[in-house]
Amino acid sequence: MKSDLVIVYHRAPYEEVMEDGVIVLREHKSPNGIVPTLKALIGRIERAAWVAWKEAEDPAHPDFERVVDISDSFGTYAVSRLPLTAEQVRSFYHVTSKEAFWPILHGFKERYNYDPVDWPTFRAVNWAFAEAAAEEASDDAVVWVHDYNLWLVPGYLRQLKPSVRIAFFHHTPFPAPDMFNVLPWRREIVDSLLACDAVGFHVPRYAQNFMAVAHSLAGAHALQDAETDPRLASAGTALNEMFTPLALAVDGRTVRIDTNPVGVNFSYIEDLAAAPAVAEKVEAIRAGLDGAKLVLSVSRTDYTKGNVQQLEAFERLLKRRPDLLGQVRFMLVSVGANRGMSIYEDVQQRIEELTGRINGTFGSFEWQPVSLISTAIPLPELVAYYRAAHVAAITPLADGLNLVASEFCAAQGEDGAGVLILSEFAGASVLLEGAIPVNPFSNAHMDNALEQALAMPAAEAHGRMALLRASARRFTLQSWADATLDGFAALKASPVAATAPAA
Template sequence: RYPKLVAARVALSAADVDIFYKRFSKEAFWPTLHTFWERASFHEEHWNVFLDVNRRFAERAAAEAAEGAVIWIHDYNLWMVPAYLRELRPDLTIAFFHHTYFPSADVFNVLPWRRQIVGSLLQCDYIGFHIPRQAENFVDVARGVMPIETLEKVNCAPRFFTYGCAVGLEEMTSEIEVAGRRIGLGAHPVGLDLGRVQGALDDEAVQARIGELREELKGQKLVLSVERLDFTKGILEKLIAWETLLEENPELRGKVTLVTICVPAAQGMTIYDELQTQIEQTVGRINGRFAQIGWMPLQFFFRSVPFEQLVAYYAVADVMWITPLRDGLNLVAKEYVATQGKTGGCGVLVLSEFAGAAAELRGAILTNPHDPHELVTTCYLALTLSRDEARSRLAEAFDSVRYYDIALWGSEFMAAVRAHARGG
């Protein structure tokens, strides 16, 4: 599928992966980045393993790269690669894309190694984030570490929300200078491979599954929720809101079902064990309270589901309920919009205003997942929205998802990197 792609391996032991990823990245950095610093645990010996792994990635990249090549580094797991790479190969153009949410300075500064991390990122020539708010948060963090001069700012409109959204921003910094070096910054929300969505919809097995789901629902409305097991995803808060919705609106009982697909954490990770127990207890309580003969208010699937099966659910869902407490972007929201758009649907997206996608997906009903009452009222609004308004909202969101696809994301990012390198 990718004939021009050549992969070079970086040898890591099972122990390296366990500490570097499952322990340190997920137990120190991940909670902090998503503003749950009280859940984070910091260990100096784990940091040393993290440094060693990043050094090995940098050494391999330095050995493989041609003279003057562009190196594109992805996400917080490789934060320290730019520092090592700049020392090894000063001729390279170093670009970094931060896929995960980047928090405000008062949160990020909790990290014991913030100075080293920021110092490494400032060795890049260009740094990209999903949305302007995250880029501006980085500038604030960096300004607290060393003197920074702002060289250029740009307006965030019209692509991004500037107000009415928790992660909206009117103006963002697009270029800074640090110790005589110019560094470009940009907002580049990752897009979808719409061909993959269309390919799934063209699959006869997927079409058969869509028919089966519609038969199973028998006229009931379907609210769909898809996320990984993670405290950042707001799963427990959403389940409690569903319980309240059924409690306060008895007319919905027997007429609407919530299907939650929860993908388990990687094997060997224990940070989510308590959350999983709480979720299982809540699911049991809700079904115990409201279930009727022939109707289950909540279907909870705790397993990984192939993309093709997800597309079948996307196609029949009347409401997509995505309410992370904090999220860098959220591609599931775009997958739902793309599926509904390609099938001529009029599904309604209810999206947390703390997800990066909320800054660009016009047409979604935004909600504050930290407000239990608002979670309930926005879900109810989505369930009772007129078909005309639902169709209009979906069309607006689909226009964005269809235009800003994954190919455009990659080409625009690399164009920005090269333009900055030329001084343009």
Template sequence: MKRGSSNFVLVYHRSPYEETFDSEGNRQWVDQKSPNGVIPTLRNLFLEERSGTWISWRQDANCSANADERLNLTSPSPFTLRRLPLTPEQISSFYHVTSKESFWPILHNFPGLFSVDNSDWATFEEVNRSFARAACEEAAPGATIWIHDYNLWLTPAMIREQRQDVRIAFFHHTPFPSSDVFSILPWRDEILDSLLSCDLVGFHIPSYANNFARCAINLRGAEGADPVPVAKKFRRYGSALSEPTVVPWIDHNCRRVHIQASPVGTSPELIRDLVVTPAVKAMANTIAEQHEGRKLILSASRVDYTKGNEEMLLAYERLLEQQPRWHGGVELFLGCVAAASGMRIYEDIQRSVEEIVGRINGRFGRIDWTPVRLSTHRTSYEELMGWFSQADVCWITPLRDGLNLVAKEYVAARQGLGGVLVLSEFTGASVELEDAVLTNPYSHRSMDRAISDALDMPQEEQVQRMASMTQAVDEFTVQHWAEQQLGTLRSL
């Protein structure tokens, strides 16, 4: 096989820029709508590389007649963008059906929603093989290849079959389930064998790392290292996802696979710079005027059975039932982005959310007070910062979430201020943000107590808790995450 010249190859189904077209049909590359997050940080890794390639996909109805697209981009420094053509049918099968209907419910511990009937393993293999082929062709001898997320589970093994000389890292952006739940997948052996061909496998928190290690040991006969104490930044006990120790590596088929727990962070300075811009300050002032004299609760997520939106709304309804003192004194803004059409389970959830909101407003609303405001449209990042700056409480209650960056973004936006973060203990972020008010979204008693305590929390306690969480968010940024992952790989 022909070898390439890239010392660093990043493999991700997402592209480094958004592709747009002007009025004359000319293609333009624009930055992500959010200035924060993983994509800009990954893009900035090319500043440190002499040569690099980012591999993603593009939709092409006639991909059989078109070769991969290779583009030379110059920002933030010169690198190659290689985009693999996939038909709409391949994208639907690979991403929306097999990944979302088969893998997503297992990863998030909803085995009852797992569907094998609609999965298309052959297409999933085909797409992963295309990514692996491209990575092998781009990688220079001894190159570093960093692969992202479960959509590309099979890519590491396919690369390793052809390229023994490269170093391979894989980062899992979702939760990783326990061995008994993961075992439901009919393709569990192929997936594990692929991940075990990596040099480094990364997860957000020790709990997910340990689950992966147990799967490899129980299902593939790997040998695990003695557990070591988790890093000080992680909660060691007392919550659903806390772990006192973590397995640092496992051996399988004469290969040592290092395991690292390193959560993705935010870009706090970017957030704080944005909060003080004239546009965001104007939005914040408008929000403040609309909610003057009332406590403002903010929740931002999307329509998904993992996000706990219905559980949160029912807890809010109970609050208004049991504590009439809050009538007219509190408002909940729920930004719940609607799912793409065509997936019935998400459409049913959206309908349920809208029905609960309507019932709450019908039962308790007055001419001068709407208890819940629901937005199902995507909120701009600037507007979200405006809400963050004014929200007395940020209420994040997923039933399961790999990390949840919204919680960290709220903390970053509240530097020097009070505010209360109410956070599900089933989010990865809960083991980092110890001064959040943790809640169990499966428990009415826990949910009711958490929101009541948050609304009644004294200002002094709010400031103390927020200062502690701000320190954690500032220390473990998205840049720190990327440097830790790649630094570990290069030290092996």
């Protein structure tokens, strides 16, 4: 049976675990993260499917079923498992996506690495994803493609199944033309995205950048724009946009541009923070601080996340303010990703070196100023740290959105007085009102923000957190799902906008 909604994402919508010698497909425990976020729509569609890759030694004869039916708390849906070799995965994801695309998306031109890219393999993998999606989709289905490693899927899918509506959602920043056009495959990528009926982004800046890239490469022009929704604007900040594009025209076709930031499961985190077991953990954390203030930062290990800059700022604080020795601690949760990639190993090594230097210089047998956690923390425990922290420092050098900031606000509760330091270059900076904005490229900005947060009076901190929580509540998992489904309904009520791009 064909599906009315097909989600195309590189990761599977479940965890594979070994139980009693048998592989079991288990639902993700946490309600947060990109996979549960996408699955929030599945239970609201009569028939849905998901396309993801699964490693196989011989893709022509994989040792697993290509399509399986899954039933979990989100609903019942089909999962089409695309068999890829380990080398295909390494090439299309770890090399092309992470070494060529990732640095350009985040504005790190100096880290861009063109040499090892195998573009034919990237094309072949994207074509295989498009074939699998076409096989699962009904004639008038919506096919929802996710993120930059599947940039070519829309163009291929339009050739394979012209009748479907194609939506694409970009989870990372989208750069301006002078950065994006570094990519030698830029026209092929943009032509594929322009084969969509709708292209979506978190915040107006990324939508504007896409409009500019489409204009520079394909001659597209803005068909409709509007003053930016006040909830998506923060005057004077680095990512603020006064106007938001709604549609573009190219070659006689119309492509809708959606701006719809993903949110967190706010009420779930709020309830979790109030649970007795979490409340006990909060008390234990605070007792262990022995009166010191806790500065918390949570992210993946990545040069875009600003972890090194955070440690350097904390080191400068302790040098500048010896009176704070023993009075403030910094907990950095920096979870390793994509092990085996030298660009991430170098960042991890630098983080570990800085942590050792700070603890060796300023610590004692009784007190260590920095705690470094390099493994994922279960959500209930993480929520306890959110609630116990006096300051959350979320200071990426570039970030598509950053949901940790909203999680921190949700966990604080109605009586919360935690202070949020938030980078101007995180997409969330235009959504969350009440944070201390910081430019992570400036030592002075980082230093002043940390001093301000630690010295903030309780009344001001409580007032700021009330504003933060109110703004974080505007964009939740539920609101994102509602807006997305409304957009799909509008697509299905209108003619197919795009035609197949030239081969």
